[in-house]
Amino acid sequence: MTEKKRPPLPHDFHPPVAGFTVVSDDLAADGGALPQAQVAADGNTSPQLRWEGAPEGTRSYAVTCYDPDAPTGSGFWHWTVFDIPATVTQLPTGAGTGEMKGLPEGAVHVRNDGGSLDFTGAAPPPGDGPHRYVFTVYAVDQEKLGVDSSASPAVVGFNLRFHTLGRAQLVNEYEVSA
Template sequence: MLNKTILASALIGLSFSALSGEFKLTSTDINHGDFMPKAQEFNGFGCTGDDKSPQLKWTGAPAGTKSFAVTVHDADAPTGSGWWHWQIINIPASVTELKAGAGDKSGKFKPKASQQIENDYGVAAFGGACPPPGHGAHKYKFTVHALSVEKLELPQNSSGALTGYMINANAIDTATIEALYKRD
């Protein structure tokens, strides 16, 4: 009886959108479980890629979504806390796609009203993959977050950790593509 009660409580706690699996993230440039092309490799730190953010498109946002945030994180980075490659917040709810290159340093291709947070390379832009040589394949989680607020109010020069906290505190649902990259 106790196991049935625990199971029922766990199921009641799940949102309808989490059960239905409607919120989806797709890309024409990267695929879940596949290695990313050189276009998504960083240009620096010994890497020679194009440092270009991939095209990302999402569908099925849950009711109540007022804005989106997109994050790219490498939990395999040998830092103790992973590596933030990109955080872009305050994407209007009417936007459902970021074109390839939207995360460039100029900011001219990002959605109006959105804000790029400084990544762990020290730049408010997309920073491509650049795992240490011989470190094996790293997993890069590209995640779109449906948020319950129109705008995240963050101090200037917010850290990746604070930004991640505020995103997670206001997330209704998420959709992720986990792509891979390695340097031999």
């Protein structure tokens, strides 16, 4: 059987920017297995994320979770939140519930590709092989990105493309056996 070709990561198409560090008390180390709490059927809980070393001039942050391996032709956005104040350098476990608890005042959620206004956990099709879940923190050069909660993740990504000073990412994998 031929190994399935994996699509590039989302930032492979963006200009290079400064890097900084993101870690999590909930997620595995980069390249590790996604914990069950971040799986749709077993918890659907957004992970705790903590970051440091963002570039000078950072005025806000955005956080996303994206699966480039989803069999859609365009990947799958699991979580998109932005306009996080520059003074905030972590989000607690469960901040992506959609109730905005745990998110700082002014932060904005947009609908994920499942249609809900929150974090939706991993749910790859059985037998589709491992999927990568790319958790990214963006350092943004403006306090407000200029879009609201009615924007799609693609529109948020378009705006981030032009306003990102730095990026930190953590990738975990998950698969469902056939």
